Amino acid sequence: xxxxxxxxxxxxxxxxxxxxxxxxxxxxxxxxxxxxxxxxxxxxxxxxxxxxxxxxxxxxxxxxxxxxxxxxxxxxxxxxxxxxxxxxxxxxxxxxxxxxxxxxxxxxxxxxxxxx
Amino acid sequence: xxxxxxxxxxxxxxxxxxxxxxxxxxxxxxxxxxxxxxxxxxxxxxxxxxxxxxxxxxxxxxxxxxxxxxxxxxxxxxxxxxxxxxxxxxxxxxxxxxxxxxxxxxxxxxx
Numbered sequence: 717x718x719x720x721x722x723x724x725x726x727x728x729x730x731x732x733x734x735x736x737x738x739x740x741x742x743x744x745x746x747x748x749x750x751x752x753x754x755x756x757x758x759x760x761x762x763x764x765x766x767x768x769x770x771x772x773x774x775x776x777x778x779x780x781x782x783x784x785x786x787x788x789x790x791x792x793x794x795x796x797x798x799x800x801x802x803x804x805x806x807x808x809x810x811x812x813x814x815x816x817x818x819x820x821x822x823x824x825x826x827x828x829x830x831x832x
Numbered sequence: 833x834x835x836x837x838x839x840x841x842x843x844x845x846x847x848x849x850x851x852x853x854x855x856x857x858x859x860x861x862x863x864x865x866x867x868x869x870x871x872x873x874x875x876x877x878x879x880x881x882x883x884x885x886x887x888x889x890x891x892x893x894x895x896x897x898x899x900x901x902x903x904x905x906x907x908x909x910x911x912x913x914x915x916x917x918x919x920x921x922x923x924x925x926x927x928x929x930x931x932x933x934x935x936x937x938x939x940x941x942x943x
Contacts, residue, residue: 720875747929758836758921758933759876772930807875815929817864818883823875 718742720824722808728830734796737827741789741810747771748785749821750793751807759807765791766814798831805829835859836924838934846942851909853937855922858903862924866931867896867907870919879920880907912941 721740729735741748747766751759762781764771767788776783780799785791795802805828809821837856845851855865863884868876882889882896882905889896895908909916919938923931 725873756935758923758935760933761930764929809875817925817927817929818881819929820878821931823868823877825873825875 720808720810720822722806722824722827724827725825726828726830728832729798730832731800732797734794735798735829736792736794737806737808737829739791739793739808739824741791741808742812742822745810745812745822746788747811747813747815747819748791749809749811749815750783750791751809751823753805753807753826755804762793764815771815795829798829800831803829803831834935835862836922836932836934838920838922838937840937841935842938842940844940844942845912847914848911851907851912851916851939851941853907853909853920853922853939855905855907855934856903857905857924859924859926859932860903861926862932863927864925865896865898865905866923866925867894868921868923868933869916870921870936876921909939912939914941914943917941 750762753759762776763773765785783793805826807826809823811819866881867879870876898905919936921936923933
């Protein structure tokens with residue numbers, strides 16, 4: 717079974733530029749998550765989709781971050797414009813069901829973003 | 833406000849010995865806890881979980897203990913192997929889908 721795929725793996729941009737990350741979840745997984753992991757911290761949930769609907773985006777900085785899940789499968793996360801503090805690893809995860817407690821989340825390898 | 837804390841950023845253990853990784857939490861509403869393991873350049877992978885109705889859960893060499901009164905959980909790895917060298921994150925949930933992760937502990941198992 718293929719895992720969660722993410723691209724690119726690394727990205728370096730200058731502040732005020734825009735960037736987009738792509739995620740392809742495990743086939744058949746209904747729920748998709750985007751996390752931000754700043755160096756030295758644990759992953760922090762940015763947004764959760766169930767199929768193509770948003771379940772929770774309370775921690776997404778909506779003035780600069782946006783995300784969509786096309787047809788309930790792939791997802792893109794965009795930052796526009798980027799700030800220095802956005803430097804982090806962006807992790808995508810998926811789970812089979814509705815994302816309830818106890819449901820295992822499967823993580824992709826992440827995209828490491830460096831904003832200069 | 834860090835609701836889930838892993839106060840030891842790193843730990844070194846000899847191969848064959850026990851590794852004990854600790855995690856403390858502050859939110860008494862947390863009732864489900866997980867441990868994830870992360871290798872460099874990979875995403876975290878689920879390791880083991882425990883519900884607050886239990887105080888111990890075992891899976892092979894991995895055992896998680898939960899002390900609700902102390903708001904403390906620990907992961908024991910016995911015996912430790914070099915392949916266990918990774919960063920370990922604990923995470924907690926208050927009954928919703930949302931997990932709050934700790935900052936991680938880097939375990940190095942010395943051959």
